[in-house]
Amino acid sequence: MNLGLFFSMIVAHIVGAEFQNTKNEATHFTAFAGSESCRDCHRADYDLWAQSNHALAERPLQVATDRTAFNPPRDFKHGDETTTARIQNGQFQIVTLGLESNRQPYRIERVFGHDPLIQFLTPFPGGRYQVQEASYDPKSNQWFYVYGDDLRNPGEYGHWTGRGMNWNSQCAECHNTRLKKNYDAGTDSYHTTMAEMGVGCEACHGPLKAHVEWRNAHTNTTLLDPTVFKLSPARIVGLCGSCHSRNTDLTENFKPGDSFYDHYALETLDGDKRWYPDGQIKDEDYEFEAFLGSKMYQDGVICLDCHNPHSYKNTLQGNDLCMRCHIGGYPKAPKIDPVSHTHECKSDCIGCHMPVTVYMQRHPRRDHGFTIPDPLLTKELNVPNACNRCHAGKTTDWSLKYADEWYGTNMNRSTRERARWIAAAESGEAEANEKMIGLLADTNQSPYWRAVAATFLEQWAVEPATQTALLAQLKSEHPLVREKAVRSLEPALSDTNVASALQGMLSDPLRNVRVAAAWVLRATVDMQGQAGQDLQRMLDLEADQPTGQFEEAMLLLSRQQPAEALVHLKKATAWDKLSPPFLCTQAQVQDQLGQLAGALKTLDQAEAAVPDDPHIPYVRAMILARNGRNEEAKAAVNRALKLQPGFQPALGLLNNLHPKSP
Ligand code: HEC
Ligand code: HEC
Ligand code: HEC
Ligand code: HEC
Ligand code: HEC
Ligand code: HEC
Ligand code: HEC
Ligand code: HEC
Incomplete structure (x- = not known):
């Protein structure tokens, strides 16, 4: 395999990883008035908001409120470690393993999240805050380890002291109002600022100082203030999506009312399996993407049909929330008789249609894909079904029997068929190509699912019919479909038609x-x-993260600037010491620049860190072979094959090292 191909393999692996960003810009918060200023005129909205998770998404430590968690002092264990929460000389501390080799007290300065769990921020040098792994459940008054069984060690990217748990780049933007990360790459430090701590009024209404001034200047008037605007339903969902989705920031300037797609690259169901093939959430996916894939969204239902815009509690309780529309009369909403529809089952509507997944050990979240519980998909594809999530003691066949009896042919839905073909495309089955082409072109499907089809078509992009189908979508009316079609055409770039399109x-x-x-x-x-x-701005925004440095390096490598790329790769591998793709790429570039000894040292580091990854000895073998050291190359390739018998690229290389006699 040549270097270029290896790089694109790595990119395929990396694209869609969690990106968070930065950009040096002057801070202009003068247009913001702050939530307090709205209180006297909008009392009811203010009071609902003030109690909401939005208002409390981030706040300074408050002695009276937070005392219970720290006093009396409390120990808890995770793995072999013990962590203590305590108050010492008036200071709130978590005593734990951090940067030093023994336990140290770390000062707590801010509180993050509100319900059902709370995390704590510790100030670090360079304007940083790091998120403690020790977390607190206010309902049970218990401390716990937020990563559960995933024990993380100091020095790892994802450890609480690492860049993966850095507040400035990984957390702050969604829990605050109008954040400016202000990362300085020269000094690797931050001057992060925000218009207001927590998700304030102006996070959703935009800066409104002008409105406050206008209203104060026009007290006795029936005139409407020209400076406030109402959001359209589509823009409201995009506003919620700016924080309730997995995305990559393209700018840090999103304002309520802007198009979501002008500021974010949305992650969707793709080969990385962060959602199930029927659209249910799997990883910590929040709500937006699942909802975009739902039939309800396609027919115009929005977040505010179920959530009060200020308390964010549901507008009605229990089945009433759903029956408001499903009693009949609401355009296109199927009429449901709650009694006959649920047969002997005693679940409420959301039990079957919004199943629960627990995140961060403590937060049960509801799936917003409004999918149909389907035990058959569990049998065929291992997609979880709501019935067995609840009836955990029963088998899939038990649920299947009742589902068939109760709902019969109604279970044979187009969404079931779609899930099957998405799963087939995920595992690269050739017959799925034609089905994905069909899904991509089907305008009865929502843009979300057509974009998903576009994503899966990348693997067949060199085939003429696939290419034609993707090219046609460059004119799609929806930016998500256009974006995914563009990305999927990359393998066909050598075609002049594709390149010019x-x-x-x-x-x-x-x-x-x-x-x-x-x-x-x-x-x-x-x-x-x-x-x-635009591209450079996105890369600059994520220059404080290893993935950002890696992408910058990939750009420079494509532009034949390996020496410049190496500088960025070295940052990436210093910041994330355990990533085989980063380390292997660095080794390859070192070799390309004639630094063989350095390359082999990088691979030593990689193998020590991740001893069971076959890619590392395989890359070593490639590099050794390139330098004519065939015997050592054979030894390395055999190590790769021992780690993963049948590893295709390694087998190919082994054949080249044993040239067949003519
Ligand atoms: C001096 C009183 C006053 C202050 C301060 C004030 N508003 Fe208003 N606001 C009004 C009045 C009066 C209206 C017009 C009547 C209405 O729609 O409620 C209005 C309208 C609005 C609207 C438009 C409602 C619609 O449906 O068109 C929004 C949104 C709004 N205000 C938000 C805010 C926010 C956020 C703040 C604080 C940053 C704020 N207001 C501060 C008095 C005020
Ligand atoms: C600036 C980012 C941001 C925006 C914009 C935003 N949210 Fe949130 N939302 C959050 C965060 C952060 C939390 C969790 C806060 C916590 O628990 O501490 C949250 C929590 C929620 C909750 C849970 C509340 C509860 O009491 O359980 C709901 C529901 C919600 N948001 C809906 C919405 C909707 C609907 C919109 C759009 C109108 C929206 N959000 C816009 C960041 C945002
Ligand atoms: C993409 C925006 C976004 C980012 C980035 C983000 N959060 Fe959140 N966070 C949310 C939203 C939205 C919620 C509300 C829960 C939901 O949507 O299901 C939330 C909720 C929480 C909660 C409250 C408990 C809960 O589950 O509701 C905590 C604690 C939290 N986040 C911590 C963090 C930490 C720590 C980071 C950084 C490592 C982080 N968040 C990064 C959007 C974000
Ligand atoms: C998480 C997002 C969010 C937050 C935070 C938020 N709002 Fe709203 N608000 C909305 C949405 C969405 C609407 C409905 C759409 C519209 O009118 O543009 C709305 C409507 C309004 C309205 C007009 C309708 C009404 O209920 O009177 C006013 C006034 C208002 N908000 C004021 C405020 C004030 C004041 C705050 C802070 C105390 C605030 N909002 C916080 C999202 C939010
Ligand atoms: C504002 C109106 C409204 C509310 C509230 C509402 N729905 Fe719907 N729902 C619709 C409409 C419209 C459709 C039809 C979409 C279609 O078939 O194109 C629908 C379709 C559905 C479907 C069929 C999905 C599919 O794949 O065929 C389910 C399931 C569903 N709703 C469940 C619920 C549940 C559960 C609730 C309460 C949490 C609820 N709905 C609340 C309007 C609503
Ligand atoms: C025991 C699980 C279960 C419960 C509880 C449940 N549903 Fe369903 N629902 C299903 C299944 C299975 C289907 C697919 C078969 C069908 O359409 O009859 C379905 C289909 C639907 C549809 C689509 C109907 C259509 O004609 O396309 C809607 C809408 C819906 N449910 C709404 C609701 C509402 C509202 C409630 C609460 C009153 C509810 N469901 C409770 C299992 C459930
Ligand atoms: C058809 C109704 C419906 C719609 C539409 C809807 N939600 Fe929800 N949402 C719910 C219900 C029901 C819950 C569960 C509430 C509970 O457990 O008390 C919920 C819970 C949540 C939560 C709490 C965490 C979780 O996932 O359970 C968040 C955050 C949230 N919704 C955000 C959103 C956002 C953002 C949108 C729009 C993109 C949206 N919701 C649209 C009904 C809806
Ligand atoms: C949110 C939880 C929940 C979900 C989801 C759910 N059920 Fe139930 N189900 C219950 C409860 C509670 C009862 C009544 C108590 C009992 O008998 O277990 C019940 C009762 C039943 C019964 C009769 C009692 C028995 O055990 O024979 C059957 C059959 C049944 N459910 C099948 C299903 C099927 C099929 C699905 C999916 C289509 C489903 N349930 C989804 C909670 C749920």
């Missing part, structure tokens, strides 16, 4: 599409042009 996408009206096109065309794109600048 993608060139045209560099001037798409929406940034998510432009950035995708600039990335695909990164070897040649004009970095001073609009799309090139």
Whole structure:
């Protein structure tokens, strides 16, 4: 395999990893008035909001409120470690393993999250805050380890002292109002600022100082203030999505009312299996993507149909929430008779249609895909069904029997068929190609599912029919479909038609599409042009993260600048010491630059860190073979094959090292 192919393999592995971002910009908060200023005129809204999780998403430590968690002092164990929460000389502390080799007290300064669990922020050098792994459940008054069985060690990226748990880049933007990360790459430090701590009024209504001033200047009037605006339903969902989704920031300037896609690249169901093939959430996916994939959203239902815009509690309780529309009369909503529809089962509507997954050890979250519980999909594809999540003692066949008896042919839905073909596309089955082409073009399907189809078509992008189908979607009315089609055309870039069509996408009206096109065309794109600048801005925003450094390196490598790329790779591997793709790429670039000894040392580091990854000895073998050290190369390739018998690239290399006699 050549270097280029290996790189694209790594990119495929990396794309969609969690990106968080930064950008140095002056801070202009003068247009914000702060939530307190709204209170006297909007008392009812204010009071609902003040008690909400939004208002309390981040706050300073408050002695009276937070005392219970720390006093009397409390120990708890995770793995071999013991952590203590205590108050010492008036200071709130967590005593735990951090940067030093023994336990140290770390001061707590801020409180993060509200219900059903709370995390704590400790100040670190360079303007940083780190999120403690010791977390607190206020209802049970218990401390617990937020990663459960996933024990993390000091020095690891995901340890509480690592960049993965850095508040400035990984957490702050969604828990605050108008955040500016202000990362300084030169000093690797932050001057993070925000208009207001927590999710305040202006996080959703935009800066409203002008409104406060206008209202104060026009006290006795029936005139409407021209400075406030009402959000359209579509823009409301995008506003919620800016925090309730998994995405990559393209800018840090999203304002309520803006298009979501001009500021974020959305993660969707793809080969990384963070959602199940029927759209249910699996990883910590929040709500937005599942909801975009639901039939209800497709017919115009929005978050505020069920959530009060200020308390964020449900607008009605129990089945009434659903029956408001499903009693009949609401356009297109199927009429449901709650008694006959649920047969002998005593579940409420959300029990079957919004199943629960627990995140962060303590937070049961409801699936917003509004899927149909389907035990048959469990049997066929291992997709969980709501019946057995609840009737945990029963078998899948037990649920299947009742589902068949009760619902009969109604279970044979197009969504079931779609889930089957998505699963087939996930495992690369050739017949799924045609089905994905069909799904991509089917305008009865929502843009979300068409974008998912586009994503899975990447694996067949060199086939003419697939290419034609993807090219047609460059004109899709929906930016998500256009973006995913652009990304999936990358393997077909050598085709001149494809290349020129993608060139045209560099001037798409929406940034998510432009950035995708600039990335695909990164070897040649004009970095001073609009799309090139958009791409660079995204990369600059994530320059404080190893993934950001790695992507920057990939860009430079595509542009034949390996020496510059190596600088970024070294940062990536210093910040995340356990990532085989980062380390292997660094070794390859070192070798390319004639630094063989350095390359082998990098691979030593990689093998010591991740001894069971076959890619590492395989890359060593490639590098040794390239340098004519065939015997050592054979030994390395055999190690790779021992770790993963049948590992295809290694077998290919082994054949080359044993040239068949003519
Ligand atoms: C001096 C009183 C006053 C202050 C201060 C004030 N508002 Fe208003 N606001 C009003 C009045 C009066 C209206 C028009 C009547 C209405 O729609 O409620 C209004 C309208 C609005 C609307 C538009 C409602 C609609 O349906 O069109 C929003 C949103 C709003 N205010 C939010 C805020 C926020 C957020 C703040 C604080 C940053 C704030 N207001 C501060 C008096 C005030
Ligand atoms: C600036 C980011 C941000 C925006 C915008 C935002 N949210 Fe949230 N939302 C959060 C965070 C953070 C939490 C969790 C806070 C906590 O528990 O401490 C949350 C919590 C919630 C909850 C749980 C509340 C509860 O009491 O359990 C609901 C429901 C919710 N948001 C709905 C919405 C909807 C609907 C919108 C759009 C109108 C929206 N949010 C916009 C960040 C945001
Ligand atoms: C993409 C936006 C986003 C980012 C980034 C983010 N959160 Fe949240 N967080 C939310 C939302 C939204 C909720 C509300 C729960 C939900 O949506 O299901 C939440 C809820 C929470 C809660 C309250 C408990 C709960 O489950 O509701 C805690 C604690 C929390 N987040 C901690 C963190 C920490 C620590 C980080 C950084 C490592 C972080 N969050 C990063 C959006 C975000
Ligand atoms: C998480 C998002 C969010 C937060 C935080 C938020 N709002 Fe709203 N608010 C909305 C949405 C969405 C609507 C309905 C759509 C619209 O009118 O644009 C709304 C509607 C309103 C309205 C008009 C309708 C009404 O209920 O009177 C006012 C006034 C208002 N909000 C004021 C405030 C104030 C004051 C605060 C802070 C105390 C606040 N909002 C916090 C999302 C939010
Ligand atoms: C504001 C109106 C409204 C509310 C409230 C509402 N629905 Fe719906 N629902 C709809 C509409 C409209 C459709 C039809 C979508 C379609 O078939 O195109 C629908 C469809 C569905 C479907 C069928 C999905 C499928 O894949 O065929 C389910 C399941 C569902 N709703 C469950 C619920 C549940 C559970 C609740 C309460 C938590 C609820 N709905 C609340 C309007 C609503
Ligand atoms: C025991 C599990 C279960 C419960 C509880 C349940 N449903 Fe369903 N629901 C299903 C299944 C299975 C289907 C698919 C078969 C069907 O359409 O009859 C379905 C289908 C639906 C549909 C789509 C109907 C159509 O014609 O396409 C809607 C809407 C719906 N449910 C709403 C509700 C509402 C509202 C409630 C609460 C009153 C509820 N469900 C409670 C299992 C359940
Ligand atoms: C058809 C009704 C419905 C719609 C539409 C809806 N939700 Fe929910 N949501 C619920 C219900 C029911 C719960 C569970 C409430 C509970 O457990 O008390 C919930 C819970 C939540 C929670 C708490 C954490 C969790 O996942 O359980 C968040 C956050 C949330 N919703 C955000 C959103 C956002 C954002 C949207 C729009 C993108 C949205 N919801 C649309 C009904 C809805
Ligand atoms: C949210 C939880 C929940 C979900 C989801 C759920 N059930 Fe139930 N179910 C119950 C409860 C509670 C009862 C009544 C208590 C009992 O008998 O277990 C019940 C009773 C039953 C019964 C009759 C009692 C028995 O054990 O024979 C059957 C059959 C049944 N459910 C089947 C299903 C099927 C099939 C599904 C999925 C389509 C389903 N349930 C989904 C909670 C749930």
